[in-house]
Amino acid sequence: MAQEIGKILITREALAKIAGIACTECYGVVGMAKKTPGELITAIFGKENVSQGVQVKINPDGVHLTLFVILLYGLRISEVIENIREQVKYRISSMTHLENFSLDVVVCQVKESNSQE
Numbered sequence: 001m002a003q004e005i006g007k008i009l010i011t012r013e014a015l016a017k018i019a020g021i022a023c024t025e026c027y028g029v030v031g032m033a034k035k036t037p038g039e040l041i042t043a044i045f046g047k048e049n050v051s052q053g054v055q056v057k058i059n060p061d062g063v064h065l066t067l068f069v070i071l072l073y074g075l076r077i078s079e080v081i082e083n084i085r086e087q088v089k090y091r092i093s094s095m096t097h098l099e100n101f102s103l104d105v106v107v108c109q110v111k112e113s114n115s116q117e
Contacts, residue, residue, distance in 0.1 A: 010096050010098070012056040013051060015054075015056050015063065015065065015092065015096070015098075016051035016065075017051045017054075018088075018091055018092055018095055018096070019051075019054045019065050019067060019091070019103075020032060020051045020053065020067075022087045022088045022090075023054075023067050023069060023084050023087070023088055026080065026083050026084050028071055028079075028080035029069055029070070029072070029080065030070040030071060030072050031069075032054065032067070032068060032069060033052075033053045033069060033108035034052060034068075053068040054066070054067055054068075061100070062100035062101050062102065063101040063102075064101065064102045065088070065092075065101060065102070065103045065104070066103075066104045066105075066106060067084065067088065067105045067106065069084065069105060069106065069107055069108065070107075070108060070109040071107055071109075072110070072112075073111060073112045073113070074112075077110075081105045081107070084105050085105060088103055
C-alpha cells in the first residue's frame with residue numbers, strides 16, 4: 001500500500017551548487033566564470049559562491065544547465081569538457097534522481113597554471 005507523504009522540491013540554487021562543486025572538482029578546471037553582475041559584486045566582497053558560473057533554467061521539457069568554466073591552458077579542451085559533462089550528469093542524477101536534464105559547457109577563459117589574473 002503506497003501512501004503519498006509529501007513532495008520533494010529541489011531549488012535551482014541546490015542544482016547549481018551540485019553542478020558547480022562537481023565541475024570544479026574535475027581535472028583541468030581552474031574555476032567558474034562569473035556570469036552576472038551580482039556574481040561580480042559577490043566576488044569583490046570575497047564571499048564564496050559554489051554556484052557561481054552555473055545557470056539553471058527550468059522548462060516544460062525539463063531542466064537545462066549551462067556551466068561557464070575557466071580551464072587550464074595546455075589540456076585538450078574536448079576531453080576536459082567531456083569529463084565535466086560526465087561528472088556533473090552523474091552527480092545530479094545520483095543525488096536528485098533527476099534524469100530529464102540537459103547540460104551545456106561554455107569555456108569562457110583559459111589560464112596558465114601560474115597566472116594570477
